[in-house]
Amino acid sequence: xxxxxxxxxxxxxxxxxxxxxxxxxxxxxxxxxxxxxxxxxxxxxxxxxxxxxxxxxxxxxxxxxxxxxxxxxxxxxxxxxxxxxxxxxxxxxxxxxxxxxxxxxxxxxxxxxxxxxxxxxxxxxxxxxxxxxxxxxxxxxxxxxxxxxxxxxxxxxxxxxxxxxxxxxxxxxxxxxxxxxxxxxxxxxxxxxxxxxxxxxxxxxxxxxxxxxxxxxxxxxxxxxxxxxxxxxxxxxxxxxxxxxxxxxxxxxxxxxxxxxxxxxxxxxxxxxxxxxxxxxxxxxxxxxxx
Amino acid sequence: xxxxxxxxxxxxxxxxxxxxxxxxxxxxxxxxxxxxxxxxxxxxxxxxxxxxxxxxxxxxxxxxxxxxxxxxxxxxxxxxxxxxxxxxxxxxxxxxxxxxxxxxxxxxxxxxxxxxxxxxxxxxxxxxxxxxxxxxxxxxxxxxxxxxxxxxxxxxxxxxxxxxxxxxxxxxxxxxxxxxxxxxxxxxxxxxxxxxxxxxxxxxxxxxxxxxxxxxxxxxxxxxxxxxxxxxxxxxxxxxxxxxxxxxxxxxxxxxxxxxxxxxxxxxxxxxxxxxxxxxxxxxxxxxxxxxxxxxxxxxxxxxxxxxxxx
Ligand SMILES: Nc1ncnc2c1ncn2[C@@H]1O[C@H](COP(=O)(O)OP(=O)(O)OP(=O)(O)O)[C@@H](O)[C@H]1O
Ligand SMILES: [Mg+2]
Numbered sequence: 001x002x003x004x005x006x007x008x009x010x011x012x013x014x015x016x017x018x019x020x021x022x023x024x025x026x027x028x029x030x031x032x033x034x035x036x037x038x039x040x041x042x043x044x045x046x047x048x049x050x051x052x053x054x055x056x057x058x059x060x061x062x063x064x065x066x067x068x069x070x071x072x073x074x075x076x077x078x079x080x081x082x083x084x085x086x087x088x089x090x091x092x093x094x095x096x097x098x099x100x101x102x103x104x105x106x107x108x109x110x111x112x113x114x115x116x117x118x119x120x121x122x123x124x125x126x127x128x129x130x131x132x133x134x135x136x137x138x139x140x141x142x143x144x145x146x147x148x149x150x151x152x153x154x155x156x157x158x159x160x161x162x163x164x165x166x167x168x169x170x171x172x173x174x175x176x177x178x179x180x181x182x183x184x185x186x187x188x189x190x191x192x193x194x195x196x197x198x199x200x201x202x203x204x205x206x207x208x209x210x211x212x213x214x215x216x217x218x219x220x221x222x223x224x225x226x227x228x229x230x231x232x233x234x235x236x237x238x239x240x241x242x243x244x245x246x247x248x249x250x251x252x253x254x255x256x257x258x259x260x261x262x263x264x265x266x267x268x269x270x271x272x273x274x275x276x277x278x279x280x281x282x283x284x285x286x287x288x289x290x291x
Numbered sequence: 292x293x294x295x296x297x298x299x300x301x302x303x304x305x306x307x308x309x310x311x312x313x314x315x316x317x318x319x320x321x322x323x324x325x326x327x328x329x330x331x332x333x334x335x336x337x338x339x340x341x342x343x344x345x346x347x348x349x350x351x352x353x354x355x356x357x358x359x360x361x362x363x364x365x366x367x368x369x370x371x372x373x374x375x376x377x378x379x380x381x382x383x384x385x386x387x388x389x390x391x392x393x394x395x396x397x398x399x400x401x402x403x404x405x406x407x408x409x410x411x412x413x414x415x416x417x418x419x420x421x422x423x424x425x426x427x428x429x430x431x432x433x434x435x436x437x438x439x440x441x442x443x444x445x446x447x448x449x450x451x452x453x454x455x456x457x458x459x460x461x462x463x464x465x466x467x468x469x470x471x472x473x474x475x476x477x478x479x480x481x482x483x484x485x486x487x488x489x490x491x492x493x494x495x496x497x498x499x500x501x502x503x504x505x506x507x508x509x510x511x512x513x514x515x516x517x518x519x520x521x522x523x524x525x526x527x528x529x530x531x532x533x534x535x536x537x538x539x540x541x542x543x544x545x546x547x548x549x550x551x552x553x554x555x556x557x558x559x560x561x562x563x564x565x566x567x568x569x570x571x572x573x574x575x576x577x578x579x580x581x582x583x584x585x586x587x588x589x590x591x592x593x594x595x596x597x598x599x600x601x602x
Contacts, residue, residue: 058503080507086500090522090599100508102518131599151508 003069005034005155005187006055011064013050023212024050027064030206030215034069037181037188039198039205041249043256047213048191049083052157055189056080071154076100078155079148083163083191087132087140087147093119094128096143100151118146121176123169138165145173149180156181158190162197171229174200178226195245199238200227207248210256217248372569380569381405381576409577412547412555415471416539416581419478424535427486428528434487435494436520452488456481456538457545469550477546482535489531493524526600529593536585540578555581 013025024047032038040048053059054066056078070077079100087096095102098115106114119128122142124135132140141164148156162170178201181188192198198205202221209216223237232238354374360366361373384405387393400406434441434448460477467473497520505519547556555577562570593600 053503056503056507058506076509078507080503082500082504084500086504088501088504088519088523090525090597091518092599099504099510099518103505103508103510103514133599133601147508 002033002035004031004067005036005069006030006032006189007065007067008051008055009065009067011051011054011066012062013047013054013059014062025054025061026212026214028208028214030218032187032189034071034187035185037190037201037203039190039192039202040208041192041195041198041205041245042208042213042216043210043249043253044193045256046208046210046252048208049159051213052080052159052189052191055155056157068155076104076151076153078157079151079153080157081145081148081159081161083159083161085137085140087143089132092129092131093124093135093143096132097146097150099147114150114152118150121149122146122173138169141165142169142173145177154185154187156186156188156190158188160191160193163193170197175228177201182225195242195249196229198245199223199241200229200232205245207245207252210252211259216252219245219248369566370568372572377569377572377576381573384408384570384573405573405577407553408555408558408574409581411551411553411557412543412577413581415474415546415554416478416543419475419542420482420536420539422475423479423482423539424486424532427483427531427535428490431487431490431528431531432494432521432524435491435524436516441491448484448487452484456542460545464549474543474546474551478539478542481538481542485535485538486528486531489527489534490524493527493531494520496527497523525597529589529597533586533589536589537582540582540585544578 008028008030011025011028012023015022015024028047028051040051042048050059054061055068058080068077088099091099094115097118098111101111101114116128119125122145124139124142124146127135127139132143135143141161145158145161148158162173165173174197177188180186188201190198190201192201199221205219205221207216207219208214219241221241223232223235223241357366357371358373358375361368361371385403386399387404388402389404389407394402401410430444434444456477459480463477463480464473467476501519501523502515505515510519543554544556544559547554548560551557555574558574558577559571562568562574594602
């Protein structure tokens with residue numbers, strides 16, 4: 001029996017920029033079950049970050065409804081791994097990772113234990129007492145990931161957390177993430193640009209349309225777990241799913257390209273570009289997708 | 292292909308670097324090797340000691356030029372007394388009291404003309420500085436953190452901040468008399484605004500993403516103030532303190548213009564009145580030394596308090 005953990009119903013988000021309105025999200029609806037691992041993919045600028053920020057309580061929505069079930073009051077409902085650099089420059093790696101626990105007044109001994117565990121997990125044991133300026137970009141991103149993990153939320157909101165990482169660290173952290181997730185009852189909403197990554201991680205991939213973003217399709221990833229990149233690659237099922245996702249996506253990527261420059265419509269929503277479709281013969285620019 | 296120690300250099304040939312014409316070899320050498328003592332060796336770095344010597348060279352050169360020019364009459368020795376004479380005066384002021392009686396060594400520190408000037412000014416600067424910096428910090432933080440406070444106080448601050456503090460000096464003297472209080476007040480005023488403006492800016496310029504993190508990770512108000520806003524504003528707070536300290540040095544000279552018998556600033560005006568420029572130069576040296584010491588002190592404090600700032 002799976003409960004709905006997150007219910008998103010007809011969420012619309014408009015930003016007012018100068019005198020025009022930018023519709024970032026338009027009537028987005030989706031549900032995520034408790035304990036489910038969902039990846040969201042979609043063209044750049046389609047509102048993925050905006051959606052996640054609304055879920056995280058950092059942005060208000062213009063209209064719509066969101067329900068999140070908070071079952072254990074001793075745990076935070078959600079923690080976010082931000083797309084941009086978000087590690088506090090004035091805290092050491094250790095204190096950055098323990099930030100959420102500290103805010104929840106967890107006792108210091110436990111904070112130290114948990115923090116030490118996650119520092120090790122992201123491979124920063126030697127840098128536990130270093131300040132962020134002493135770290136590389138990828139290392140900072142790992143701190144940001146560890147900070148969210150250490151906070152032990154019911155829902156992990158992850159905004160392209162591994163995009164800036166090198167391949168080795170990416171694979172390592174993907175596996176860590178799966179390990180943490182499999183041993184828990186956590187719900188994960190994970191944004192990515194990479195179809196590979198989505199297929200390795202997710203129970204289900206949600207595809208969003210190009211600007212203004214809305215729900216386009218959902219694809220179940222019924223690949224056996226535990227998964228690793230090496231066992232998946234080359235599998236028939238993996239390739240089929242890959243092509244299925246790619247075919248849905250490239251239409252959107254192509255649309256996003258077509259409407260470039262038309263994204264700031266005067267007068268408000270609802271006047272988006274006509275829905276051209278990408279025919280099989282049209283070559284889509286694959287550089288928009290990192291695979 | 293050049294064959295070199297792979298650790299020391301990276302060689303890209305023309306065929307690999309498209310922009311370069313065929314056959315040219317672009318050699319990107321590694322950083323200068325570091326020797327066992329940790330010093331970087333190379334043509335333009337001479338090591339820390341040599342760098343310091345180099346830094347002393349230009350002032351020494353100027354002093355030497357000045358000496359000769361003054362001694363030979365190229366410049367008027369009444370306005371530009373030779374450095375040796377200034378040094379002599381310095382020594383005299385350090386070893387004699389105001390009546391011109393020589394002092395035993397132990398009494399010099401407290402009773403000599405020079406040290407008395409120094410202590411008097413120093414205490415005025417320090418008291419005034421704290422009287423200004425502490426409220427500046429508190430009000431600056433509150434204005435940065437609380438919108439209502441900011442809306443309430445910003446007009447007053449914006450209107451009073453640009454008034455040159457020197458223009459306020461007569462008013463301050465009327466209000467607080469010619470004694471110590473007026474000197475504290477004028478220095479405090481100068482420091483206050485510098486610290487306030489920078490502290491507020493430090494809080495307001497916090498990158499928005501840190502507020503988002505604080506919010507998402509459930510920081511309470513107190514957590515936010517103490518773990519995010521205050522440390523985040525620290526670098527600009529220090530900038531404010533440094534500027535405030537500079538302001539204090541500037542104002543001490545003006546503050547001691549009237550109604551002060553002792554102090555570095557008073558010394559400047561007295562030597563002006565009796566046309567003894569050598570003493571004026573000694574006072575300049577003292578002000579410069581104070582400025583240097585304060586700057587170094589604040590920098591050392593900053594390294595302690597803001598260890599996370601890239602050096
Ligand atoms: N604070 C804001 N003010 C105005 N417009 C915004 C704001 N934030 C986002 N937008 C607009 O909303 C749209 C969606 O942005 P969002 O950051 O959610 O995209 P995204 O899907 O995360 O893109 P990417 O994959 O490149 O990260 C964009 O058109 C963007 O310009
Ligand atoms: Mg984004």
